Amino acid sequence: MIETKNLCVNLGSFQLQDINLTVDDGEYFIVLGPTGAGKTVLLETIAGLYPVKSGEIWLSGKEITRLEPEKRGISIVYQDQALFPHLSVKDNIVFGLRLRKQARQEIAASLDWLTELLGISHLLERKPNTLSGGERQKVALARALSIKPQVLLLDEPLSALDPESREAMQRELRRIHNRLKVTTIHVTHDFEEAIALGDHIAVLGEGRIKQVGTPKDIFNQPNSEFVARFAMTRNIFTGEVIDKGNGNTVFRTEDAELVVVTDLRGRLHASVRPEDILISPKPLHSSARNSFCGTITYIADRGSTLYLTVNLPPDFVCLVTRRSFEEMKLAEGNKVYITFKASAIHVF
Amino acid sequence: MNKKGFTTNGMTLTFILLGLIILLFITVPLLKMVVASDIGILLDTLLEKEVRNAIWLSIYAALIATVTGLLLGVPLAYILARSNFRGKTFIEGLIDVPIVVPHSAAGIALLFVFGSNFLAGKAFHLVGIDFVYSTAGIVIAMLFVSIPFLIDSAKEGFKKVDVRLEKVSRTLGASPWQSFFRVSLPLASRSIFAGTVMMWARGISEFGAILILAYHPMVASVLVWNRFETYGLDYARPVAVLLILVCLLLFIGFRTVIYRGEKA
Numbered sequence: 001m002i003e004t005k006n007l008c009v010n011l012g013s014f015q016l017q018d019i020n021l022t023v024d025d026g027e028y029f030i031v032l033g034p035t036g037a038g039k040t041v042l043l044e045t046i047a048g049l050y051p052v053k054s055g056e057i058w059l060s061g062k063e064i065t066r067l068e069p070e071k072r073g074i075s076i077v078y079q080d081q082a083l084f085p086h087l088s089v090k091d092n093i094v095f096g097l098r099l100r101k102q103a104r105q106e107i108a109a110s111l112d113w114l115t116e117l118l119g120i121s122h123l124l125e126r127k128p129n130t131l132s133g134g135e136r137q138k139v140a141l142a143r144a145l146s147i148k149p150q151v152l153l154l155d156e157p158l159s160a161l162d163p164e165s166r167e168a169m170q171r172e173l174r175r176i177h178n179r180l181k182v183t184t185i186h187v188t189h190d191f192e193e194a195i196a197l198g199d200h201i202a203v204l205g206e207g208r209i210k211q212v213g214t215p216k217d218i219f220n221q222p223n224s225e226f227v228a229r230f231a232m233t234r235n236i237f238t239g240e241v242i243d244k245g246n247g248n249t250v251f252r253t254e255d256a257e258l259v260v261v262t263d264l265r266g267r268l269h270a271s272v273r274p275e276d277i278l279i280s281p282k283p284l285h286s287s288a289r290n291s292f293c294g295t296i297t298y299i300a301d302r303g304s305t306l307y308l309t310v311n312l313p314p315d316f317v318c319l320v321t322r323r324s325f326e327e328m329k330l331a332e333g334n335k336v337y338i339t340f341k342a343s344a345i346h347v348f
Numbered sequence: 349m350n351k352k353g354f355t356t357n358g359m360t361l362t363f364i365l366l367g368l369i370i371l372l373f374i375t376v377p378l379l380k381m382v383v384a385s386d387i388g389i390l391l392d393t394l395l396e397k398e399v400r401n402a403i404w405l406s407i408y409a410a411l412i413a414t415v416t417g418l419l420l421g422v423p424l425a426y427i428l429a430r431s432n433f434r435g436k437t438f439i440e441g442l443i444d445v446p447i448v449v450p451h452s453a454a455g456i457a458l459l460f461v462f463g464s465n466f467l468a469g470k471a472f473h474l475v476g477i478d479f480v481y482s483t484a485g486i487v488i489a490m491l492f493v494s495i496p497f498l499i500d501s502a503k504e505g506f507k508k509v510d511v512r513l514e515k516v517s518r519t520l521g522a523s524p525w526q527s528f529f530r531v532s533l534p535l536a537s538r539s540i541f542a543g544t545v546m547m548w549a550r551g552i553s554e555f556g557a558i559l560i561l562a563y564h565p566m567v568a569s570v571l572v573w574n575r576f577e578t579y580g581l582d583y584a585r586p587v588a589v590l591l592i593l594v595c596l597l598l599f600i601g602f603r604t605v606i607y608r609g610e611k612a
Contacts, residue, residue, distance in 0.1 A: 049515045069518040076519050082512040086534050095530075096520030147520055 410551030455560025505539025
């Protein structure tokens, strides 16, 4: 188990403050945050490559806050892989094993095992600059795994790859993690990547951990506007929760009053996921308590699905499949009805 | 000529013309002196013990200066490339001072520290090293005037090594020393080598500071001047030609090595 306790790190222009993370053995932990949030520095701090201002880091019951990086057994894979350009793929992978003065046969066995695991046996004699992005990433991963790390740190491992190899690499990360169960901390700015890979996700923003939870928690119950925006909940409104009597609670934003289910009161945020909104040319007769008429102002075509912006005001983004979009013969400027359940609105 | 979108127009033609003038300015005097020399006289000169000793001393003393420079200068270059601290710019400027001061003045300054009446001179005298009229004096004169070339070049080399390579090596189990010798140094080696060659060449060609500090034993550059002063142009020229040839050979040799390294 690796733990940070009230960790503070100085990044010059801003600080990481009160970072409290607990990552269990064998867990795949995601740190999600926008570019420039200090994600890389957080990893470097955990690895011992960046000085701690205050707070502690614990690994398997021992405090390692000031321990030298070479004694931690925490390896890192950087976004651009940082392979040693003067060494062959093979020498890159066994770099850490040679430092450990392991026997020749032992090193050869580890090398075989790693290159087999990652499917890179054919690259051994090549120099890093002759490899593709995906290949370099696998070599970097092999090098990081070679020392049998207690914790593996991945710094945006998929961001530098083209979409195709990114998907393949994402599956590869999952597969390898399932097989080796190395405790992994993976930082990314990509929400979908986080959902797909993480057992737990910590959202990092404005120098702090905003929320920690399972992907489901973060996706369905963002605890702040920052997290919600990151969770791609596109419809986020600022407004006021008002009691209407008779157990009716509404959230008023601009000119719209949305029926909501919440115990919170006052000025808050509300969000509705685009896929939870039904769209129709005529009013729908359903049990859903929110139904409004608006105008389609923008259509974003994503192939098999489309995002329609419907202005009441405010603007609602709604997801429709291509089939229903074509059946309804929708176009910009059309008047449509949008309908969603009170329980589909998340107030925070 | 048309690589990288290079087009010939009025401006580039003018630039080429101006460039040719300076190229001629560099090559003509050197070539003329070499070409105009009588091979027989050159060989005779080379057979003179005084000449051979002087050339050998130049090469040898500059080599010692360069090795000393490597040991003391490369660590400093690394620090300057890797860290930021108050006064760093000042130190970087300080390192280049030997390039800008007149070398005769540098010689006098060195005399004030390493002369037998002064502190460092007295200290070294205790361990049997004297700087005035000695090879040691030639070495420190060369070291002083040529070290900036090595430090600057090594610094640029280290700057080009991605810090994260060192960081990765640390996480893989390398101590700072191992990280330096296995990652940073090999990756900066070409720049360091280039700086080493520049420093050596600059050491061999030094004249002013050596003249002040150690006229004797005579290095080649001092010998050229000595012959010119004592016997005139005709006697100075063969020695000068030989010195130029030696320097050119060394320089071309190392340039080739570096160039091959770049292609590989």
